[in-house]
């Protein structure tokens with residue numbers, strides 16, 4: 001795929017295959033094209049050349065209703081959680097079901113299942129302003145999985161969170177992959193985040209794929225930072241989160 005903004009090629013003839021069931025990381029410097037590539041996967045950005053193919057079906061020429069239908073199988077979470085301020089937690093998670101015209105009587109059960117999965121069922125009547133950053137992100141995750149997607153696209157899902165909350169969110173993503181069998185594509189500029197979860201990593205630079213690397217995920221616990229780690233980092237002057 002190629003994506004241009006005016007004459008600038010943000011994505012230059014990229015070809016990438018995401019395997020069903022994998023957790024695929026995308027890493028690269030700021031401006032490398034990571035978000036653009038991710039957003040092309042669910043057609044938030046349309047490629048100027050090339051195709052987005054899901055289950056052997058080209059989706060980039062679909063329109064309106066058909067795109068909305070495809071998007072229901074592609075959940076997405078962002079750095080900013082994009083919750084609706086005047087809706088409760090329950091109301092926010094129910095939005096995709098309303099859009100998909102799921103009957104009201106089935107909505108409650110599905111919303112509560114999603115909230116249970118992220119551990120927030122008791123928060124259903126709270127409003128976003130009453131939640132911590134990590135809790136808001138978990139609501140956004142519940143919203144993204146409420147339609148039972150096959151793929152979850154995550155754009156810097158932890159970059160505004162502290163390290164403990166980051167670990168909790170990554171653990172939720174790992175459970176979604178393992179228990180719900182959802183393929184995950186995660187964009188991050190944080191090496192620790194990518195290493196902890198991903199089985200394959202696409203390294204991007206200047207709108208191109210520099211390499212696709214198979215790795216052994218280190219596990220979410222590895223990025224846990226207790227007080228001792230903070231002291232270690234302060235003494236060494238480093239921050240392994242941004243290594």
Ligand SMILES: Nc1ncnc2c1ncn2[C@@H]1O[C@H](COP(=O)(O)OP(=O)(O)OP(=O)(O)O)[C@@H](O)[C@H]1O
Pocket residue numbers: 005010028029030031032033034035036037189
């Ligand atoms: N809507 C747009 N209009 C013009 N240029 C854009 C637009 N969106 C992205 N770009 C440019 O495309 C390039 C890739 O942007 P993208 O956001 O995909 O990079 P990124 O790797 O995700 O960076 P970051 O880590 O900073 O979010 C950048 O040079 C950016 O300025």
